[in-house]
Amino acid sequence: MKKYQGMNLENVKNSNQSAVLRLLHNKGAMSRKDIAEAVGLTAASVTLICNELLEKNIISELGEVAGEKRAGRKKILVDINPEYKxxxxxxxxxxxxxxxxxxxxxxxxxxxxxxxxxxxxxxxxxxxxxxxxxxxxxxxxxxxxxxxxxxxxxxxxxxxxxxxxxxxxxxxxxxxxxxxxxxxxxxxxxxxxxxxxxxQYEILFGHGRSERNIFLLKWGPGVGSSMIMDGQIYNGANNAAGEIGHMTLGKNGRVCSCGRRGCLEAYISTHAILDDVKLMLGDASRYKADLSLLSGDEVKSLMDEKMDRMAISLRNSMSLIDPDRVVALGYMFDLPGMFDRFKDIYKSYDTTMADDFIVKSELGTKGxxxxxxxxxxxxxxxx
Ligand SMILES: [Zn+2]
The missing domain is CATH 3.30.420.40 (ATPase, nucleotide binding domain)
Known part of the structure; x- marks a missing residue:
């Protein structure tokens, strides 16, 4: 919203409706009374909003609160209708x-x-x-x-x-x-x-429902990140913030797909790793067909070296933006043992790190x- 912007009545109504829907999305089924308390509207206003949303089939009624046996009016819950669209x-x-x-x-x-x-x-x-x-x-x-x-x-x-x-x-x-x-x-x-x-998914469905500041780190096939600051995604001036994969790790490094040299991604993208496996073992086809082999002992030192580069990049990013949590996603983190190994390596740069500082996204590849x-x-x- 612009700094100076008034609201006409129609906007106020839409804004209230939006607040109710966001609340229901985050918290799940609620009674009208609890909705009114949470969004700071009168019970009458919430009833009006709910009636309109019910008419449009956007929300549905779920019946009485389970286990609550009391005299007086029944407490009916409403929730977003999953079948709406x-x-x-x-x-x-x-x-x-x-x-x-x-x-x-x-x-x-x-x-x-x-x-x-x-x-x-x-x-x-x-x-x-x-x-x-x-x-x-x-x-x-x-x-x-x-x-x-x-x-x-x-x-x-x-x-x-x-x-x-x-x-x-x-x-x-x-x-x-x-x-x-x-x-x-x-x-x-x-x-x-x-x-x-x-x-955005993390904000609406994942860790963003409880934390306001999240650093999202994605690994595989490339590597990238996104920053949630104060509950909002930080875009940067050119919509290009969070390019951790193109953080420079040294002069005269490997050529990256972005055209520069020495970027993190040039070392730890899946394709770069398979190239290095080929150099090391003479053949990478077995690994290409089954990426889970990258968790094996044969390439452990190579993978440790890769994750070390990522850990340094992440640690440096953390000292700048100070998030509540790092949320890891991407299929490389889903390989057997890989996420835990990365956490261990990262911890060597941040020995006081809380165990739940780096967590896996609920939006796994299986999602x-x-x-x-x-x-x-x-x-x-x-x-
Ligand atoms: Zn690059």
């Missing part, structure tokens, strides 16, 4: 593209994945649109039941225009992702950087890559 989530990652249809609570109704291809980006995005249309049809989601279509991509994004400004590893040029998929599906499409969207839901839901909950 469905979200189409499209997560484009360096190697794999994930498509999922979810309900309002983030429950996955159907999901599919296929390989991300980098040549002919327009043709690839058409394939993504066709797959999304098919999935929506299979899930019986008509346009009026669609919360929205959200697309996340690595690299810089202009969310207002729905344009990917270029990903170093998939397409090296600006691409109107929102228009291409939107024209094909006949609906509006929201586009956001994948890490920003994961951070189905539904981070695009967060931007759609955030848009829905905003007024």
């Amino acid at each position: 469905k979200a189409m989530c499209i997560a484009i990652e360096m190697d794999v593209t994930y498509l999922s249809v979810t309900d309002m609570k983030g429950r996955i109704i159907s999901t599919m994945e296929f390989e991300t291809v980098s040549d002919d980006p327009e043709g690839y995005l058409k394939k993504v649109s066709d797959a999304a249309a098919r999935l929506l049809w299979e899930c019986d989601v008509s346009k009026d039941r669609l919360l929205g279509v959200g697309v996340t991509v690595p690299g810089k994004v202009d969310p207002k225009l729905g344009v990917s400004l270029g990903t170093n590893n998939i397409w090296g040029r600006a691409l109107p992702v929102g228009d291409i998929i939107g024209d094909s599906l006949g609906t509006e499409v929201m586009v956001e950087n994948n890490l920003k969207s994961s951070a 189905g890559h539904i981070e695009p839901l967060a931007m759609l839901l955030n848009d829905f909950l905003s007024y």
Whole structure:
């Protein structure tokens, strides 16, 4: 909101409605009385808001509070209706593209994945649109039941225009992702950087519900981060804050996909690691086919050296931004023992670290890559 901005009555109403929906999203089912107390509105106002939301099917009544037997009026709970609308989530990652249809609570109704291809980006995005249309049809989601279509991509994004400004590893040029998929599906499409969207997910569904300052660290296939400060995602002047992967570790280092030298990512991306495994063992195909082998003894010293670089970068970032928590996500952290080993290595640089300072995201790779839901839901909950 701008610094000086008045609110007319319609905005006040929408703002109150938004506050009630955000509260219900965060806390789950509540009585009207408890809602009124939490948002600081009169019981009559909350009743009016709830009636309107009930009429639109956005919330539903859940009946009496369990176990409460008392005289007088029954305490009816209300909650966001998970079936109100469905979200189409499209997560484009360096190697794999994930498509999922979810309900309002983030429950996955159907999901599919296929390989991300980098040549002919327009043709690839058409394939993504066709797959999304098919999935929506299979899930019986008509346009009026669609919360929205959200697309996340690595690299810089202009969310207002729905344009990917270029990903170093998939397409090296600006691409109107929102228009291409939107024209094909006949609906509006929201586009956001994948890490920003994961951070939004963390705010709405994960550790962000209890902590205001979070550093999100993602590892695999690249490495990146996103900063949640005072409950808000910090974007930076050029929407490029949090590029921990492009933190410089030394002069004349390895050439990075960004064109500079010596970046963290040039050493610890999955591709860089597999190149080093090949140098060390003469062949990396076994490891490429089964990344869990990277947890094995044969490459332990190599992986320790990789994680040491990441630990130094993280430690230096921590001394600048001082978050409540570091939330780790990405498939490299999901490999057997890898997350705990990284924590141990990090601890050697921060011996007083609390054990729960670095935690794993609830949005694991097993979560189905539904981070695009967060931007759609955030848009829905905003007024
Ligand atoms: Zn770089």
